[in-house]
Amino acid sequence: MPTTSASLSESSVIAIYQQIVTITGAMRIAAQDQDWDHLIELGQAYCSTVETLRGIPAAQLASLQNREDRAQLLRQILNNDAAVRDLAMPGLARLGQMLVQLNKQKCMLRAYGTPSGSMLQ
Template sequence: MSSKADYFAHYEAIAAVSGQMLSAARGAHWNDLIGLQEEYRHLVEALKDADLGVRLSTTERARKYELIRQILADDAAIRDLASPCMARLSALFQGTAQPARVLQELYGAR
């Protein structure tokens, strides 16, 4: 990262994508969510090394922590929205030796 502005722009990009992910989850647009997860992963990976050399003032640290809090809140909300879907899918798989058949029934009817 070349500057603190770039550094914060990166955190803001991550927060923006997490907000888009939450919006997709609220609309049950799971395929969109999956695509956004890939973008999210790339942004987070790119930030890992940049985080090492940046010195932040107290105000800047507060800004960074607020962005992180927002990202984590979005993540928690996404998990809450996805949990019922995951529970239904898990229930379908229990007691069956043919998970491929279950998936075919779920997605083949679309």
């Protein structure tokens, strides 16, 4: 969704921030529902929208009159992001532990031989 930054109005910039709030809110719900596939899809939309925002020159952002509106939207974005991280981190930690355990099992099987019919080959 890249946009040419030179022609963005103040309301267009606020609309981009609002779109990011909407996306991060949906990401929060997906994380609460443990819908990780949907969360990944939303994450891609988030990255694309943030890249659009990054394309706006800093001087243009600094000249905008609605700093308080942008600050409020940024707080919402950061709150949603923190909630997603809090919800996802325990699952990522469990996945990491499972991968470590699987790696240990593979090492042991290599050292002591693989029983016939094993799925860890």
